[in-house]
Each structure stands twice: as structure tokens, then as C-alpha cells.
Amino acid sequence: MMLRVDVSKSLGDFHIEASFAGAGRVTGLFGASGAGKTSLVNMIAGLLRPDRGRISIDSETLDDTAARVHVPAHRRRIGYVFQDARLFPHLDVRQNLDYGRRMNRLADDPVQRARVTDLLDIGGLLGRRPGQLSGGERQRVALGRALLAQPRLLLLDEPLGSLDEERKVEILPYLVRLRDEASVPMVYVSHNAGEMRQLATSIVMLRRGRVIAFGGAEVLPEALPSGLISANTRTSR
Amino acid sequence: MMLRVDVSKSLGDFHIEASFAGAGRVTGLFGASGAGKTSLVNMIAGLLRPDRGRISIDSETLDDTAARVHVPAHRRRIGYVFQDARLFPHLDVRQNLDYGRRMNRLADDPVQRARVTDLLDIGGLLGRRPGQLSGGERQRVALGRALLAQPRLLLLDEPLGSLDEERKVEILPYLVRLRDEASVPMVYVSHNAGEMRQLATSIVMLRRGRVIAFGGAEVLPEALPSGLISANTRTSR
Amino acid sequence: MFDISPTEWIAIQLSLRVAAVATLVATPLGIAVAWLLARRDFWGKSLLDALVHLPLVLPPVVTGYLLLLTFGRRGLVGAWLSDHLGVVFAFRWTGAALACGIMAFPLLVRPIRLSIEAVDRRMEQAAATLGAAPWRVFSTITLRLAMPGVLAGMVLGFAKAIGEFGATITFVSNIPGETQTISSAVYSLIQTPDGDPAAMRLVAVSIVIALAALVASEWFARRALQRLHGN
């Protein structure tokens, strides 16, 4: 799959001017808080319209401001795990998980559903409402919901941010498997270089709305031992 | 400061039965997603009433179900940075930051405010509304808002979860400084062992609503290099 | 005290039918208009808004008179409807329902609109990324989240329809068994020198009806709210 993005967009004083082509199976978006990662992902999903530019997947144009093309979000078949989980509050977990299948009129696939709920360890939560979930549980349900809609591209906006490391260790390989076996291509947003290294086949580094580097894992900052922090402790005591 | 917690609480099928005393300056709450960290913190803040038990800070009882004591949240002077930022949507960033000062009728302290906004790098966002912020920006403003209310205890529920590592590296030392110099005691929730090691002076390990270990950094699981993940990649390809 | 005469019984039944039909027919329409007002910008939006509020602002007699001019046998719309669809409002209970529906319309639309405006757009966005076309987003997300408003609108509308009488009596007059609702019966009783006790009896009945509607709606609303606040 080939994802091509060449857009510009202004949000208040903030300007995005980004162009890249994610040829690999997982395109990593890496950048500091406020770099424009979520905004870019929103444009790919069709939730935010670029002021100018094009977005395409393979030969299909999703956005082309010059040609006035804008495929609406619901026709893009792009799954999105939001930074804030955005579960539907009036539906229980089971219904949340089932929502994409219903909307896309897909056949019921109990095997797939069981596999996803097992992996995400949310089988025990199916009857609960989102308000009764912990932060991490919510994020896992959101991940399951996006997967079960069988998207052709998956956008993951810091999906593991609120997960403990044990769970990360469990889920990340699954994402790798999705990438390799199910060959669901992804755009993966994270500020964790380790995760990026694991998952991304090509990496887009963003700073202040602009692409400042593009390539393989080598563009990432060097990993610091034990979560990058110890290097700085001197200054703090 | 001495924080004593000895409570039990049922939430649906989930039962919390936790007892610990955080004598140190920073008590770390460590545990997997769904372990009960947020629920415990909510009880300390006074937002959730224990079914049974006591919570006290030094000699002041905050909750005592036997004596029917329940100090309401607004009288506890406990700052809380929520897992979801919970900024007030109708106020801009400046007003959000100022809210605690107004409510506690504290004198205006421009120096302190400047220090906090500089450190959190949110000086440029003061006129914005929460809806116009990125995920990480929102979390930083929430942190600033809690700090500027001058609490006697600070509850931090994964406050750095959505921050990039550069910013974490900047902010964590500040929290350490708060702990050491300003001597604002904290309860710090995280699933990042590295952060915990940095900050916590005593650590409470939770699993399924119960305290399973208590002590210094030695109770934490061993840190894995570069974000814990590489050890598992074998299984995933 | 509660010995109700046969005519009064008929009036009570009629009131229930008129109010129920008015509310049920007006609700989908009200939802559509509320959605337009909440979510669309179009030429003439203020006009539509004003039109919706009109029955509230005008003395009911005027609304009834305008209905007569429009939907009467000789009215523009009324003549067309009766010629082409065989639908007649004049002097029929359907006319009473039309009048009540129109009088209740502003009360119905406002709360629904309010609730639609309060729906978190981010939920709708999430639904769209899951493949929901706009109208399915509306029916599965927006409308469900706006349910408390729909219920509130229906209660206000139903209560108003039970109490309405000025527009109704002007439009379809007061024909026992056909268009005489509780309210118009009460009205004539109050105008009769010794009618007060009978009027108060009927007033008690309409209070009971409204109370029942209220309790039912509170029950639904409580459920809807619990759903939304997730507990």
C-alpha cells in the first residue's frame, strides 16, 4: 500500500505543511507534543479538510483540493484509534465493538471477535458501559472496535499511551502481526522511540507542522536506557 | 507528610481492598490497567466515597466511615491532575490556570505563574480554548492548573502519559524539584517503572484492587532496555 | 366527586387521542426541524426558526384563525388535501390534533434542538470512521445521545396538547364527541354560572393524565441519562 500525503492546513496560528509518502506497511509519525501529529491523522481519516493539497491511497484519491475531491470519512474505510478513546457512551462494550461491523454490513465473525477480545483482554468487560471502564480498558476497547471494522488502513494515535508495560508487551506484537500477516497497513503515532522501532517500517519526523526527517529507524533519536529519564536526573536534585 | 489509606470499595464486580501509608514525599501507585489506581486516587481526592475505611493526612481525618466523616473534595486542598485532562471547555487556558487561585482566594502570584507556564511551555497557549489544544498540551495545562492552586498534596494520574519524551525529560525534574524544594507531597500514578524510579520515594504495587507489594524502588519490576519491548519481539515475527 | 358523565368520558378519550396523535406525528417532524436548526446553515433559517416559534407568540385564537384560513375546507391547503388525498380537518378530531400539534411544535422542537447541539461531535466523527453514513450516524449516535431532549420535548408537547384549546376551538369549534376535548369542555363549563364544580372535576382528570405522562417520561429520561452518563 502506498499512502501519499501532501497537504497544508492552518489551525489558528499553527500551520501544517507536510508532504510524505508512506510506502511501508507501518508509517510512524513521530514528533513532540503539538507537532501536528493528530491533525495530520485527522486529515488522513477525512475528519479535517486540508486547505490545499492531496491525500491518496494507492491509486485512489481521498482528497484533492485542486480537483475538489473529498471522500467523506465513512467511505474511506480507514480505521482510527483516537488519542481520547471516544467510545460511544450509550452503547456497552459489546455494542461498541460491533458497531463497525454493523455499519459496514459485514458478516458476523465470532472467531475474529474472540481473537481480538482475548488479545486485548476485554472479554470480561463486554456488558459494561464506557463510564465503568478504567483509562486503559477504554483504550483497549477502542483498539478492538477499530480492528473489528476491518479497515484497509489503520490510524493509531498513541494507542498504547495509557497502557501499562505488561499490556504493551502483549499488544505490540499483535500489531506487528497485523502488519505482517493480516497485512493491514497502519499509520502509527507515538512519542515512544522504542515502540516506533518495533513497529514502523518508515518514519516521518514532525516538528512544528513540518516534516523534518523521513526514513527508517535511523532517523529516531537514540534510545536512552530505562525510559530516557535517568540521563537528566543530575539537573533535578 | 503522612498519608494513610485503609479502605474498601466495590465498583460493580470490582473490589478494592487497599491499605497503605505513604510516609515519603512521593507515593507511587504502580499497577496494570484496571488495577484500581484511578479509583484509589479518586477516594483520596474525595470524589469517590469508600464503602468502609479511613483516609487521613497527618493527623487530619479525611474519611472515616465508622465516624461518618467525609471531608468534601473542595475542602481537602488536594490537587488532582486527572488521567483525562478535564479542562473547563468554556474557559480559555489562562482562566483554567487561574481557576484554583480564584476559588481559594489566593493572592495573585505572577512569578509563580510565569515559572509554571514557562516550565510547561504553555505560555503561547494562554488565549486558546481547550478544544484548540493537542492532547499533550491539554495535559500540560491540567498539570499547571493543579499546581497553581497550591495544594498541600498533589495527585498525579499518569500525568505524563501523553507527553513526548523530550517534554517528559523537562517536566519530570520539575516534579522532583517540587517534591524536594517546595515539598509538595505527591501521589503519583504511572505504569512506567522508569518514571517511578525517578520520582517515587515509596511505592505501592496494586493488582486487582489489592496491594501486593509496598516499599522502595526495589519492588518495581526490572526495567527492560529501550522501553521493555525488544525482549518480546521474537514471538511476534 | 369523580362521577364522570358519558359526554365527559368521551371528551377525556378524545383528549388522549388528540394529544397522543399530535405528539407522535409532530415528534419525527420536530426532530427533523430541530436537526436543521441545530446543524445546518441555510438561507431562511431564521425564518424557519421564527415560524416554529410563531404559535407561541401569537394568541391561540389567531393561530386557530390562520389554521382555518389555511386548512379549512376553503383554505388553500385544506381544499387541496380534501380534493386530492381525501384528508379533511374541518370539524374533525384530526383538525383538533393538527391544531394541538402546531401549538405544541415550538415546545417540542426547542429541547430536541438543544440536545442535538449538545451532542459531542467527536462521537459522530468516531462513528463516521467506523463506516457509518451520515444518516446512520444520526440515527445510531446523534439521536440516541439526544434522547433526553426528545423525551423532554415530547412531554412538553403532550402536556401542551392536553391543555390547548384556544386554537382548537377556533379552528374546529367544539362538537361533543368529535372535537370537544377536556379543555374545551372545561372552558364552556367555566363560562356557565354554576359550572365550576364540574369544571374542577375535569381539571382534576387532566392533571392526572399529565401526571401520568410526566411520571412515564421521567422514567424513560432517567434511563436515557443513566445510559449517557454511563452508570
Next chain:
Amino acid sequence: MFDISPTEWIAIQLSLRVAAVATLVATPLGIAVAWLLARRDFWGKSLLDALVHLPLVLPPVVTGYLLLLTFGRRGLVGAWLSDHLGVVFAFRWTGAALACGIMAFPLLVRPIRLSIEAVDRRMEQAAATLGAAPWRVFSTITLRLAMPGVLAGMVLGFAKAIGEFGATITFVSNIPGETQTISSAVYSLIQTPDGDPAAMRLVAVSIVIALAALVASEWFARRALQRLHGN
């Protein structure tokens, strides 16, 4: 067409005064009642709820009559108020405002209640942890977030107060310069064989007033919504 007679001018001014006073006085009360209904559980809550809706359910004439019996010169409350506080409602414009306020009350309370119920409790919790006492949480968070509902309630209430006439004319009669509002003026004109043109002129005036109120409220509501949705 718009040559308005001096009596009519007086009626217009009176209508504006009556509707404005009714709305402004009823709003804080309506907020309080809405809050009680939205947030508190207490004995008699259903009763309060029913009482609030009553003016909607009863034919306006009945409400007016009950007001006359209660707040009239010889009424229980009316006599006490006039003896002890010197407040007289009977046959004064204040009585018209009282009648309009009561008739508008259910329309005012419902949307406010709806908006309060929709306020995210987590915001209130956040405010409490920042040291805000309950009433300050209410005034700085809940009420602000419920602003669209307050505005909607005020618009409905004001529009209703402009259109009200059944309860008003029954309670305080139709005295030019004192209690004759636009609506009651329209009523007497409609009862007069050649009064229709004058009635329509006044109807046009009340439409203009309501339209102005509507446009103003839309403007405020749009601002309030923008605030809440953060853009």
C-alpha cells in the same frame, strides 16, 4: 399600515415590560427549580415537577381563574401580600407579569433542566478538587455549561409571555394602560366585527418583537455553543 394608535402603543410597551419582567424574574427561579429537579432527590419531587408543568396542562382560563382566587384582592395570598408587603397583583400590570411568568415557567424550566442534566459531572469534580465550594461550582461551571439551555428557556418563556392572554385576561382583565397587553388587545379586536385589520397590525408587531428576541438569543446561543465546543 403601521400607523399604530396611542392605546396600541401603550399595549405594546406594556407587553414588552410584562414579558421582560416575567422572564427576568422567572429565570433565576427557573434555574433553581431546574437544578432541584435535575440534581436532587427529595420527597415530593414528582409533585414539584407536576406543579411546574401544570400551567401547560390546564386551559389558560383555568390558570387565570386559580390566580384570581389566590392572588386576587380577596384571595388568600393576595390579601396577605397586600396587607403585609403592600404588593398588589390584582388588576395591575404586575399581575399580568405574574400570570405570564407562571404560564412561561414550564417552558423556562425544562430546557434549563435538560442542560444541567447534560453537564459533564467530571468537570464539576475537577472544580471541586481546585477548591470550589458547591455553590461556586454551580455558578462557575454548571451554570456556564448549561447556558445554552438557559437561553433557550428564556426565549421560549419570553415568546410565551408575549403571546399569553388567556390567563392574563382572566386574572387581571383587559384594562387599557394597566393590563391590556398586545395579546389581549388582539383578543378584543378579534371580537369586534371590523377589528381584524387592527388585530393583524398588532399581530405583526408581536411577530416583530418575537423575531427580535429570537435573533438576539440565537446570537448569544451561538457564542455560548462556540465556547462549549471550544472553537
Next chain:
Amino acid sequence: LAEDKRLTVFAAASMKNALDELNTAYAANTGVKIVASYAASSTLAKQIEQGAPADIFVSADTDWMDYAIARKDIDESTRINLLGNSLVLIAPKDSAIDNVAIGRGFDLAKLAGDGRIAAGDVNAVPAGKYAKAALEDLGAWRTAEPKFAMADSVRAALTLVARAEAVLGIVYASDARIEPGVKIVGTFPADSHRPIVYPVAATAAAKAEAAGYLAFLRSSRAKTTFEKYGFTFLPRPTS
């Protein structure tokens, strides 16, 4: 004090145009300002019962005047039967029905066919009450009753006929004369119903000026005006 130069008249709504004209004239002549409140007679009677500041009560029928007198709200000695009216059968202007003889054997139901007969509420609105009484007297009520469409005022009944919603209507002659959309097709015999009377009286709490106003209402000046609006003037005019 200006307050002393003011009289408040509570009058049945159907009197509005005639009284408005007379009140203007009276104010011009005497300097006493007349404030008139027009509403349903029932409403006005109950308001007077509750202490309304009315000096004069003009009722559209005797029932509500009797009601007020029974409650001692009215100075009975000042009561006069001021106006009369006659009851007419009307039809839309372009109706085929015309020149109906109303008397014994008059079959209103047959005349209406499957159409409706508009009138004031036969239990509540004075004109409706008279209509029912007249039809009962003529033996036409039982068959005609199901065809009645009762309006809340004579004006509303008139409108129903003028818009041809109803094929027939029974209203006062005074109202029928002014509405261009209807024609009078018959007049009810005066002896088929109680005399139609608009009684006038001062209230028990009336100001002294009330007497002068009552006298004015009986004057020939008033007679001319009332007759212009189609009422029958009952008293012998005092100059």
C-alpha cells in the same frame, strides 16, 4: 386629581366598537376618562366578585348580571336593561339557502343537510344559549343538536360561516350585519326565546361619576350609536 376623573367599565367583548365610540364622546364632553376592559361576561363577573376596580358592568346576558347581583357586587338599584338584539340565521354569502321562514315546523337539521351549524357555545356563550332556547321552543333542537359546531364567541361562529366551513349559523343581528361574508337568511321570532338583553349597572363600589355615565348610556346620543351598530335600544331615551 386625574384619578377622580376616571371610570372603569367592564363590558362584554361584543360591545367594543359601539362603546369605544361612545366613551370617546363622553370623555370629550365631560372630561371623565373611560377605561374599558373587554372580555367575556363570565370572566368580568368573576373578576368583579374578586374585587376588580370596575365602576360599571355591561353584561352580554342577564345570567352573569344576576350572578354578580347575587354576590352583592352590584348596586342593583342602578340596573337597567340597556340593549336588545335579535337572533338571525345566516349562511355564506354565495349560499343557495335564502329567505327561510322560521316558525313552527321549521326543520333546521334538514336545511343544514350534512353540513354544520355554527353558533356560540349553547351552554356558555349568550348567543348560543338563546339559539338553543329558540330552537327548543320551535321543536327543532333535538334533530339539529348533533350538527352544531360551537364556537367560543359569536365572532368565531361568524367566521366559520363566512369561510363556508359551516353551511348555516345562528348569531346576533348586530354581528351579522357587519360581516360581509355572510347573509341573513332568516330572523328568529322574538317570542321563541327569552328577550335578548344587555343589562348595565354600577358596581357596589362604583365612584359617584358612575351615575352620570349610566345616564349618558341612556341618552339619545347613545341610542343613535347603538342602533348604528345594530343593537335595539331598550330604554326610553332621556335626552
